[in-house]
Amino acid sequence: MNSTEKGNKLEDKLVEYLCDQFDRDELVFDLYPANLCKVLKKQKYHCKDRGDDVEFDVVIEVRRKERLEPHVYVVFECKIHQKAVEEIYVRDFSDKLGSVFGQSVKGMIVTTSRLQSGADSVARNRGLGIVKFDENGIDVIADRKGGTWTETRFMQTQLFDTPQKPKALKFSALHEGELFGTVHQLLQSFETDQVDEDDKLGCWKAKSVPFLTDAKIQIVTQESLTCIQYAKGAVDLESLCREMSLELNFSNQTPHDLDGNPILGSAIFCNRLIEVNLHGNKHRERFTIAHEIGHFCLRHDQYLRSESIVERDLFVDVETDDNFNYDRLEHQANLFASKLLLPENHFRNAVDALRLQNHIYDKGFGYIFVDDQPCNYAPYNQLISDLSAYFEVSKQVIEIRLNGMGLLTDKRGKSQKGFFYSAIGKS
Numbered sequence: 001m002n003s004t005e006k007g008n009k010l011e012d013k014l015v016e017y018l019c020d021q022f023d024r025d026e027l028v029f030d031l032y033p034a035n036l037c038k039v040l041k042k043q044k045y046h047c048k049d050r051g052d053d054v055e056f057d058v059v060i061e062v063r064r065k066e067r068l069e070p071h072v073y074v075v076f077e078c079k080i081h082q083k084a085v086e087e088i089y090v091r092d093f094s095d096k097l098g099s100v101f102g103q104s105v106k107g108m109i110v111t112t113s114r115l116q117s118g119a120d121s122v123a124r125n126r127g128l129g130i131v132k133f134d135e136n137g138i139d140v141i142a143d144r145k146g147g148t149w150t151e152t153r154f155m156q157t158q159l160f161d162t163p164q165k166p167k168a169l170k171f172s173a174l175h176e177g178e179l180f181g182t183v184h185q186l187l188q189s190f191e192t193d194q195v196d197e198d199d200k201l202g203c204w205k206a207k208s209v210p211f212l213t214d215a216k217i218q219i220v221t222q223e224s225l226t227c228i229q230y231a232k233g234a235v236d237l238e239s240l241c242r243e244m245s246l247e248l249n250f251s252n253q254t255p256h257d258l259d260g261n262p263i264l265g266s267a268i269f270c271n272r273l274i275e276v277n278l279h280g281n282k283h284r285e286r287f288t289i290a291h292e293i294g295h296f297c298l299r300h301d302q303y304l305r306s307e308s309i310v311e312r313d314l315f316v317d318v319e320t321d322d323n324f325n326y327d328r329l330e331h332q333a334n335l336f337a338s339k340l341l342l343p344e345n346h347f348r349n350a351v352d353a354l355r356l357q358n359h360i361y362d363k364g365f366g367y368i369f370v371d372d373q374p375c376n377y378a379p380y381n382q383l384i385s386d387l388s389a390y391f392e393v394s395k396q397v398i399e400i401r402l403n404g405m406g407l408l409t410d411k412r413g414k415s416q417k418g419f420f421y422s423a424i425g426k427s
Helices: 003-023 087-101 117-125 153-159 183-188 214-227 237-243 282-297 311-315 325-341 344-357 374-391 395-404 419-423
Strands: 037-047 052-062 072-079 105-111 129-134 137-142 173-175 178-180 247-250 263-268 273-276 306-310 368-370 408-410
Touching: 003 037, 003 052, 003 072, 037 087, 052 087, 072 087, 087 105, 087 117, 214 237, 214 282, 214 325, 237 247, 237 282, 263 282, 273 282, 282 306, 282 325, 325 395, 344 374, 368 374, 374 395, 395 408
Parallel strands: 072 105, 105 129, 137 173, 247 273, 368 408
Antiparallel strands: 037 052, 052 072, 129 137, 173 178, 263 273, 263 306
């Protein structure tokens, strides 16, 4: 398939997405009432400067009530490039918009890649929006309408060409210095003088994802365990999904995100669906399911339409006040999964019993002490192996839980620690 065919396919998918909203009588592009909109593909408009018609990929014409002529145009330029989108394409698109529509237009660049730094500057200065889109719908939107440009390094790597490899997101957005977690929140924040007061939608700024204490997440976790009458051993995650009316599907596929990272699983909030992809690791599969259940239990559908987990999400183990919202959501889901799979009281009782069984005693160095000496490492390794088998989670998750509960004093050399454990910065 050549670039033109790929571009046409992207346009078709975008039109299908917008028309589906129109047919359902929803807000088209999550902003404009369907009865005021017309969705067009490959529409031509006369350009006085060029003395000829100019064709645009996808256009939403928005009319005021009982008016024949469009009041505002939302124009999409679709770009499928293997490399980052170059400045010349953004500049040409912006020039065409100004020549044809003047000030009554909102330009949106739809891309499956990112923008080069020069293209970034042009988009920023000319008030263009940026959209990531695939067959699941809109992924990322950043609007450039005025305001102070205060994007984070994380946001920059999502939209613009940088050396660092980011995680492909389902949705994140920056608008006038505010971060948003859903398309609906972002678009409702747009204020415009292009509609009458009676036609304005209620505009409100999305709040940041709130900080949740360990105690709050523990309460939510305990409610989940209570609903399945948990008693001991491995938590029955499939039973919990049934109790929560969540559909749990297992796939033999190994899909990858835009950056080539294997997608372990996904949560589709509107369908109350969890999809788990091929793992080859039963313990990691269980953690993936528990992580996705956490997104539902913690009401992350307020911020995301859907969520996909890749391996690096399992490393999000730190929450600070300046964390980007998506990291905060992942941290909360990871903490929920750990508390769900290793219920605190049952886990502590099992640790106490197996600690004595493996002749591990507090000799003044800590409740559970391990270093590189075989006399300390061997019984410790047997302890976490027994706990791993009993609760059906990885030894790395056991180590993280022990450390989080303040039960572990780990003085091993860094090279001796598990990859998962060391990767998230535990010492």
